[in-house]
Amino acid sequence: MRRRLMPLSLKVILIIVGSQLLLYILFALLILKGSTDAITASEEDSFRLLGDTIHWSIDDELAKAELALDYMVRDPLLIDLFAGRDRSGLYAYVKDKYEPIKDRVVRFHFHLPDGTSFLRVHNPASFGDNLLELRPMVRDVLSLKQKVRGIELGRDGLGLRVLMPLWKGNTFIGAVEFGMDFGSGFVKTLKHKFGGDYYIFLFGGDQQYSLIAGTLDKPRCPTADRLISPLKQGTAQLSLDCSHARAVGLYPYRDYSGTVIGFIKAEMQRIPLSDALESIQNRLFLLGLFLVLSLLIASLYAMNSFLSPLGEVVQKTHLISEKILSGDVSYRGSIRHGAAEYQEIIRAVNRIIDALRDRENLLQAIVEGIPGIVYYVDRNFKILWANKLTLSRFPRIKEEYLQQYATGFFEHERSLIIRAMNSGDIEVFDACYMYNSEGQECWEHVAVPVFDTEGGVSHIIRISQDISDKRKAEMELRELNENLERRVEEEIQQRQEGERIAEQQSRLAAIGELATGMAHEITQPLNAIAFSVENIKNRFDQQNLNEAYLHKKIAAIVSDIERVRRVIEHVRLFARGGPTDYQAAFSVNHCVENALSLMGTQLATHGIDVQLNLETGLPDIMGNPFQYEQVIINLISNARDAVEERILAESEAHTLDVPAGIITIRTSLSDNQIILAIEDNGIGLPQGEESRIFDPFFTSKPLGKGTGLGLSISYGIIRQMGGSIRFESLEQGTRFLVEVPIIHGSSGGIL
The missing domain is CATH 3.30.450.20 (PAS domain)
Structure with a gap:
C-alpha cells in the first residue's frame, strides 16, 4: 500500500508550529538553566551566610560576656573582697550587678587557684567543691592564668563560657566565670532572628550523635549518615532533598580547644532570594509563551497569504505527474499563475519532464545495446x-x-x-x-x-x-587442460626416473670408488682362513691335531667368514639404497663409521690421514641411512681427490716440503641440529665457480674422473631430510657442513 502524502499546507503549518515550539522550548530551557543556576547559587550563598551568622551569634554572646566580665575584673572592691575570701561580702556586692544580666548569663562563678568553687552567684548555697577534674576550662584558666572562652561540655552539659584570671597586684588570686546558655534559649534566639527551626546535636562514638536542644521536639528532616563524616572533619553540609523543608544546613561547632564536638542543624522553610528568583522565572515563562503565541499567529497569517494560490499549482502538477507515470513524457502541462515564484516551479517541472524523456531514450539505447x-x-x-x-x-x-x-x-x-x-x-x-x-x-x-x-x-x-560459443570454448579448454595435466604428469615421472637413475649411477660410482677398500676388507679375512686351513692340514698330516686346537681354528675361520659376510651385506644394502620413501631413525656417527670401514683402507693406501672427532651421545636423526652414508662417501671421495690433486700439483712444482693429506671428520650438536663437518687440506674450490658446485653435472675434476652428480644428489638427499648442506673455503682446503634436525624427543645413542 502506498503511503499517503501529507498536504503541503499542513507541512508548512507543522513546520511553523514546530519551530515556534522549539523556540519556546529553547527559551524556556535558557530561562530554566539561568534561573536554576541563580537559585542554586543564592541557596548556597544563603547557606554559607546562615552558617556564618550562627557562628557570629556564638561569638557575639561570648564577646558580650567577655566585655561585661572584663569590666568587673577591673573593680578594686571586687578584687579586695575576693582576695580577702569574704564570701558574704562578695555576694552582697555582686548580686545587684548580676541581677540585670542573669537572664542571659546563667552562670556567675568565682574559682580559687586550687580549683575549689568559692562562690556561685547564681547558686550561692553551693560552694567548696573542686572542679579541676570536671571542668577543663577551669583547669586551663587556672594553669595558664589567661583568659579562656568558648563552648564547654561539662557535667551540666553544653554551655558558652568566658573565664578570666583575677590578680591583686602581681598575685594570682583565682578566676571568675560567666556562663551562657547553649541549648533551648540559644536556638530560640536563632529562630527569632532568622526564621526556620534549629537543633543542637552532640557527637558520640563512631557515627553516633544525640539531640541536645531544638525549636521542635525532633527535626522534620532526618540526617543522612553520609554527612556525619565530613561534619566531624569540620565541613558544613547543605541538603536540598528533604520534602519538609526548602533547605537543610548542617554546621559543625567546636569547643574552646578547637575540637569539633557537634553540629547545629537549620531547617529553612523559605529562602527570600531564591523565592524571588523563582517568581521571576515563572513570569519569564509566561512572557515567553505569550511571545511564541503572538509569533505563531502572525506566521500562520503570513503562511495563509503565501500558500493560498498553491491549490491550483498543486492540482495541475498532480495532473502532470499522472501523465508522466502513464508514460507520456512529452506532456508539458499549462500551469499559469501571476506570482513569479510559481512560474519558477512550472519551469522546473518542465525541465524534469525533458530530463525524463532524455533518460528514457538513454535507457532504451542501453537496452538495445x-x-x-x-x-x-x-x-x-x-x-x-x-x-x-x-x-x-x-x-x-x-x-x-x-x-x-x-x-x-x-x-x-x-x-x-x-x-x-x-x-x-x-x-x-x-x-x-x-x-x-x-x-x-x-x-x-x-x-x-x-x-x-x-x-x-x-x-x-x-x-x-x-553462451554457446563460450560453452564450446570451455569444453576445448577443459580438454586442453586434461592433456596438459597428463603431459605434466608424464614429464614429472620422466624427471623422477632420471633423478633415480642419476642417483643410482652416483651410488654405483661410489661403489666403484670403494672397490679397493672392499678388496682389502675381504682379502684379509680370506688370507686368515687360508692360513688356518693350512695349519689344520699340517697338524693332521703330522697326526698332531687335537680337538681343542681344531675348535680354536674353526672359531677363527667362522669369525673371518662372518666379517666377510658383513662387508658383503653392507655393500649390498648400500648399493640397493632401500625404497625411495624409506625412513628410519639412525645415528650419524654410525654412518660415518660404516663409510670409513669401506674407505679407510683406500685412504690409508693413498697416504691420507683421517682424523675423527665424533661427539658421543648424539641424538638420532630421521631419514634414509643409506642415502646419508652415500652423502658421506661422496664428500670423503671429493676430499680425497682434492688432497691428491694438491699433492700432485705441489710435487710437479718441486715443492720441498709437501704437507701430508689430512681429512678431518667432526660431528656435533647445535640448536637441535646434528652437524657433520668434513674438512680437507686439498686444492680447494676453483675461484668463480663456488655458486655452481651443487648444480647437476658440474665438476672441476679432469675429464672422465667425475660425473658431476655427487654434490647435486647429496644436496637433494639432505634437503629431503629437512636439512642443509653448505661449504666454507679455507686458507688451504675446503670444509663441507651438513646440518640435519634431530628427532623431537630423541635422547641420543647409536643404532
Whole structure:
C-alpha cells in the first residue's frame, strides 16, 4: 500500500508550529538553566551566610560576656573582697550587678587557684567543691592564668563560657566565670532572628550523635549518615532533598580547644532570594509563551497569504505527474499563475519532464545495446516492453508470454521469475536447448529484481545471453587442460626416473670408488682362513691335531667368514639404497663409521690421514641411512681427490716440503641440529665457480674422473631430510657442513 502524502499546507503549518515550539522550548530551557543556576547559587550563598551568622551569634554572646566580665575584673572592691575570701561580702556586692544580666548569663562563678568553687552567684548555697577534674576550662584558666572562652561540655552539659584570671597586684588570686546558655534559649534566639527551626546535636562514638536542644521536639528532616563524616572533619553540609523543608544546613561547632564536638542543624522553610528568583522565572515563562503565541499567529497569517494560490499549482502538477507515470513524457502541462515564484516551479517541472524523456531514450539505447534478449516483467507475469532482438525472435511474446512460449527457451521461466521476486536477489542459471535443425544452443538466463519505493520487488528485468560459443570454448579448454595435466604428469615421472637413475649411477660410482677398500676388507679375512686351513692340514698330516686346537681354528675361520659376510651385506644394502620413501631413525656417527670401514683402507693406501672427532651421545636423526652414508662417501671421495690433486700439483712444482693429506671428520650438536663437518687440506674450490658446485653435472675434476652428480644428489638427499648442506673455503682446503634436525624427543645413542 502506498503511503499517503501529507498536504503541503499542513507541512508548512507543522513546520511553523514546530519551530515556534522549539523556540519556546529553547527559551524556556535558557530561562530554566539561568534561573536554576541563580537559585542554586543564592541557596548556597544563603547557606554559607546562615552558617556564618550562627557562628557570629556564638561569638557575639561570648564577646558580650567577655566585655561585661572584663569590666568587673577591673573593680578594686571586687578584687579586695575576693582576695580577702569574704564570701558574704562578695555576694552582697555582686548580686545587684548580676541581677540585670542573669537572664542571659546563667552562670556567675568565682574559682580559687586550687580549683575549689568559692562562690556561685547564681547558686550561692553551693560552694567548696573542686572542679579541676570536671571542668577543663577551669583547669586551663587556672594553669595558664589567661583568659579562656568558648563552648564547654561539662557535667551540666553544653554551655558558652568566658573565664578570666583575677590578680591583686602581681598575685594570682583565682578566676571568675560567666556562663551562657547553649541549648533551648540559644536556638530560640536563632529562630527569632532568622526564621526556620534549629537543633543542637552532640557527637558520640563512631557515627553516633544525640539531640541536645531544638525549636521542635525532633527535626522534620532526618540526617543522612553520609554527612556525619565530613561534619566531624569540620565541613558544613547543605541538603536540598528533604520534602519538609526548602533547605537543610548542617554546621559543625567546636569547643574552646578547637575540637569539633557537634553540629547545629537549620531547617529553612523559605529562602527570600531564591523565592524571588523563582517568581521571576515563572513570569519569564509566561512572557515567553505569550511571545511564541503572538509569533505563531502572525506566521500562520503570513503562511495563509503565501500558500493560498498553491491549490491550483498543486492540482495541475498532480495532473502532470499522472501523465508522466502513464508514460507520456512529452506532456508539458499549462500551469499559469501571476506570482513569479510559481512560474519558477512550472519551469522546473518542465525541465524534469525533458530530463525524463532524455533518460528514457538513454535507457532504451542501453537496452538495445545489450547483446542478448531483454524484456521487462511485472508481478502478474505481463511483459511491459522488450528489445528488438526479443521481438524479432519471439514476435508475440507480449500477448502469449508463458502460454505459447512456455517450453524450450522458456521451460524454467516461471520458476526463475518467482525465485527472483521472493529472494530479492539476482537469480542466474544456464541451460542448453535443441534449436530447430541447426543443433544445440546454450543460454545464460538472468533475472534482476526492481524494487519499488517501499522496498518490495515490483518488476523483473529478464536478460538472456547466448553462451554457446563460450560453452564450446570451455569444453576445448577443459580438454586442453586434461592433456596438459597428463603431459605434466608424464614429464614429472620422466624427471623422477632420471633423478633415480642419476642417483643410482652416483651410488654405483661410489661403489666403484670403494672397490679397493672392499678388496682389502675381504682379502684379509680370506688370507686368515687360508692360513688356518693350512695349519689344520699340517697338524693332521703330522697326526698332531687335537680337538681343542681344531675348535680354536674353526672359531677363527667362522669369525673371518662372518666379517666377510658383513662387508658383503653392507655393500649390498648400500648399493640397493632401500625404497625411495624409506625412513628410519639412525645415528650419524654410525654412518660415518660404516663409510670409513669401506674407505679407510683406500685412504690409508693413498697416504691420507683421517682424523675423527665424533661427539658421543648424539641424538638420532630421521631419514634414509643409506642415502646419508652415500652423502658421506661422496664428500670423503671429493676430499680425497682434492688432497691428491694438491699433492700432485705441489710435487710437479718441486715443492720441498709437501704437507701430508689430512681429512678431518667432526660431528656435533647445535640448536637441535646434528652437524657433520668434513674438512680437507686439498686444492680447494676453483675461484668463480663456488655458486655452481651443487648444480647437476658440474665438476672441476679432469675429464672422465667425475660425473658431476655427487654434490647435486647429496644436496637433494639432505634437503629431503629437512636439512642443509653448505661449504666454507679455507686458507688451504675446503670444509663441507651438513646440518640435519634431530628427532623431537630423541635422547641420543647409536643404532
